[in-house]
Amino acid sequence: MSFTELGLSDEIVRAVAEQGYSAPTPIQSQAIPAVLLGGDLLAGAQTGTGKTAGFTLPILQRLKGGKPAARGTVRALILTPTRELAAQVEESVRTYGKYLKLRSAVIFGGVGINPQIDLLRKGVDILVATPGRLLDHIQQGTVSLANIEILVLDEADRMLDMGFIRDIRRILALLPQQRQNLLFSATFSDEIKELADGLLNSPAMIEVARRNSTAEMIAQKIHPVDRNRKHQLLSHLVKTNNWSQVLVFTRTKHGANKLVEQLGKEGISALAIHGNKSQSARTRALSEFKDGSLQVLVATDIAARGIDIDQLPHVVNYDLPNVPEDYVHRIGRTGRAGASGEAVSLVCVDEHDMLKGIEKLIKRSLPREVIAGFEPDPNARPQPIQLRSGDGGGRNRPRQQKPAATTARPASAPSGNKPTQSKRTGSKLLGGDGASAGRNRGSR
Template sequence: MTFKNLNIISPILVALEHQGYLTPTPIQEQAIPFIQQGRDLIGCAQTGTGKTAAFTIPILQHLSERAPKKAKAIRSLILTPTRELAIQISDNITCYGKNLKLKHTPIFGGVSQVNQVKALRTGTDILIATPGRLMDLMQQGHVDLSQIEIFVLDEADRMLDMGFVRDVQKIVAKLPPARQTLFFSATMPASIKKLADSMLRNPATVTVTPVSSTAQSINQHVYFVEKNDKNKLLSQILSDAAISRSLIFTRTKHGADKLVKQLIKEGIFAAAIHGNKSQNARQKALNGFKINKLRVLVATDIAARGIDIDELPHVINFDLPNIPETYVHRIGRTGRGGNTGTALSFCGSEEKADLKSIEKLIGFKLPVSLQTIV
């Protein structure tokens, strides 16, 4: 199976080939035909399997093949929970749609709205938005959703985790009833299924891997280590020069900043990315990490689904998440695109219940590392 077999139009095929994409992933292979048919769809696959391309490619094709009913109208809305994801989706659309005459605009909070409003006034075909900023601009009269043809709710479960469900419902109420709706998520808890049932019409369902599973390309281990010894263990692990680049997750923003200070003291180039950082600071840190100027990026869970980096070899859970699905999203930053990866988790006495919940979700016990602190 190749993208040519999916009846993708030539301008998009050329763009995909330029990126080195010839063979669709399972979620793309199964979801794209349903979307091309105009079906509502629930797509569930583990993170890192290509969900973004599964909906952006057919959206680009649909919009390019049909003339807009109204000039400068927003024809597709992609709703996503974080700024990082909005930027990532926008970058993907830029790549896949570079040979098409379609405009797209990402809008998100944490930065001035001036340039975003300017882009909306000139017209955009595809709007990629976070709920808060979209609600603000709608209330100010800058956004008209009456011409939406395709609506995408990306990372639907994360939307619920972050408390966006009411905003999502208010936004959906402004969409035209005659639309195509697509739900994509790495996990599909009952609460999200209920939300989907209220918004979708006879949807097709595509589930390409067991819900909440972790990729087989990720080598996972857990270290039993007390809270006060975690810093020593991390230093010991990072003393291995073979660990070239690591994404480290902490539970709190304060914990992330504190850990970065320690790493810098030890001569390790590191930066933190979390909700208290400005958008410019977050992008600077992320870009530095992508080009290997930084060896370590320390993040809170706001970044768990917004970081898409080729060949990221290591993810380290300095703190275990208290929501087991979050573990799947965190470690899904590695082992992507056919590469292998390593996920290491530190578990203190007070986190053993969290570990048990994670193991129940993923369906197996994490191998225990017997490495000792020296």
């Protein structure tokens, strides 16, 4: 099947082809026709499936023949949980809408609000926003949502995990009742089902992977180790296996900073990304990691949502996540688009209950492999896991977080997440300067 057969115009297909994509992924082949029909959609897709293009392409198609947005209004609104994801989704809109006369914009916090106000005044056909910054604009009267035709909640599960449900409900109350609603989520928790029931009207349902499943192309293993020897084991694995590009997850921001310092002493280049890092620091770390000049990127769960890398070979859970679903999100960064990947978890005695929760969720037992020289003490007793203020993950995460983002791009079809900085007339990427002006609540 081709993109033309899905009902997309020649202008959109041309832009897609210029990015080197010829065949749609399963989520795209199902979602695009469903969105073009104009009805609501509930879609379940893991990272790496090309879901972003699954909604950006048909939205472009639906809006291309309509009346342009009036001053201060928006026609399509895409809500995302984090800054980096918002920027990447808007880049998708610009990339695949380059031959259309549609205006797009992205707004998020952590940067000055005035340039965003100037752009919104002109009217925006497709607005990508984080909830907090959008509410800032609404409160200041710089944007109207009265003309919204299409609403997208992208990574809805992550938005709920990050405590944005109240913001989302405030935004929903301002939208016209007659509109198309699209909800995309990697997992379907009870909260997602409740949100979908209240938001969607007789939706089409698409699920391209088994719920809460982990990719079959990912080789997963557990390395038992004592808690105080994890950094030594990680250094050993990186050096002996000649790993050149490794994404490492820690539970806390403090833990991420400490691990970077420890790896540096071992001669391993590493940087951390988390909510306390400035936008410019996170952007620089991601750029160096993507181009291969940085060997190890250490991230907390929220910050990792901004990582979009082709064929990332290795993901390491230095700390297991507090919420089992986050394990699925984490290892989904590798093994994409038919490529093989490896997900390694360093598990100490404190984390045995967490491991049980993960294995229950994914319905499989993960193989254990003890590394010679790093055998765990059989008499070690578990200690309570302490979270520092502002750290953590999932549903136990404090509500006032400063996140960062991610989606994925398969090799055979577009995900719409090429992090380039090209610009076109009528479309502008805001917020990439790393400034820290303005209030930062959540992903603002």
